[in-house]
């Protein structure tokens with residue numbers, strides 16, 4: 001279902017006019033109210049009056065995660081502090097968290113964006129949404145909550161974890177829609193299988209999954225285990241949270257809510273814009289935000305924009321599902337390796353479970369080594385060891401041909417690799433420089 005046809009199916013030329021007016025307004029506001037942006041624009045000798053066309057965005061400064069950390073906690077606030085009604089943060093593994101401060105208008109835009117997201121996955125007022133994204137400073141729980149409420153669906157604000165209770169509620173309340181990270185959806189499916197619960201026989205028939213990388217094969221696995229349609233949704237705290245882009249029923253690329261979040265793809269090295277169809281770093285400008293609006297925020301996420309029309313009728317630009325992040329690329333013996341490449345290759349191999357861990361270390365020879373731990377279906381462990389040996393060799397061969405480097409494969413029994421209730425940790429890099 002298209003939640004807001006007027007905006008989502010708008011003639012692209014008309015949308016561009018809106019975007020330009022909003023961009024001009026944003027740049028004026030940032031120049032007047034945020035010292036950080038005024039200084040950057042002065043350094044680059046660009047003034048708000050220099051923005052005449054959407055293309056002029058290329059002359060504006062970028063914002064990076066480091067800029068956000070340096071201005072922690074309130075340095076990028078663009079409106080009076082008393083207008084802020086809610087705050088979210090992303091944990092990050094190092095340094096200060098990044099902060100997003102919302103006015104009530106920002107919350108309204110978030111609500112609208114998430115309503116479009118969930119409606120595209122089929123959510124209506126008749127649905128019962130079991131929301132297992134974490135509630136708290138993380139944007140996942142509240143974002144899906146706002147969207148579902150706005151649609152008029154019933155929400156079960158479960159938050160993440162306590163899997164046996166999740167499964168009990170899934171059965172007893174007849175939840176029809178699931179919202180959580182894809183890795184948690186799979187973990188719940190495993191626990192359900194162990195408890196003898198037939199997920200395919202339950203009313204749950206659709207879900208919005210995101211917040212971490214996942215592959216097409218992982219989607220198939222979730223769809224099969226639950227008997228549901230699984231949709232990819234994307235977002236990040238800095239921009240609004242979930243609701244930046246989402247899949248429609250066609251499941252071919254994610255529609256960007258570009259009346260709010262203006263996308264660009266740039267070459268991560270030169271910073272130059274790249275045309276549709278070419279892979280690079282995703283950059284967003286928040287056209288309407290009031291609390292902490294951002295100009296050309298470098299997400300570090302890698303994808304490309306698709307500008308061909310989508311059969312669903314929405315006219316918004318789409319982005320391909322993410323290929324990885326500029327900062328999760330591993331350089332192993334000089335070769336660039338993305339965890340998503342490993343995941344993709346692995347899922348093609350019969351006999352493996354969708355659980356793996358990549359451990360990078362330097363061996364006695366001081367050369368980088370990748371150990372790939374892969375869970376294997378239980379039958380293989382009760383089988384004769386030859387089966388295991390053949391599978392191990394097969395995985396090693398596939399990795400060698402896909403990644404161009406040798407990978408040590410360690411097959412482990414089901415449930416050996418630690419499960420996560422939020423974002424899964426797929427890489428441990430033990431190398432010290």
Ligand code: DLL
Nearest residue numbers: 090140210211212213233234235236237241242322
């Ligand atoms: O993860 C917001 C979110 C919540 C999105 C629930 C979708 C669903 P952060 O914690 O700030 O915000 O993390 C943002 O997570 O830059 C991507 O690298 C990654 N990410 C988010 N969605 C996807 C996705 C939330 N669908 C970072 N596929 C982003 C791959 C994703 N990676």
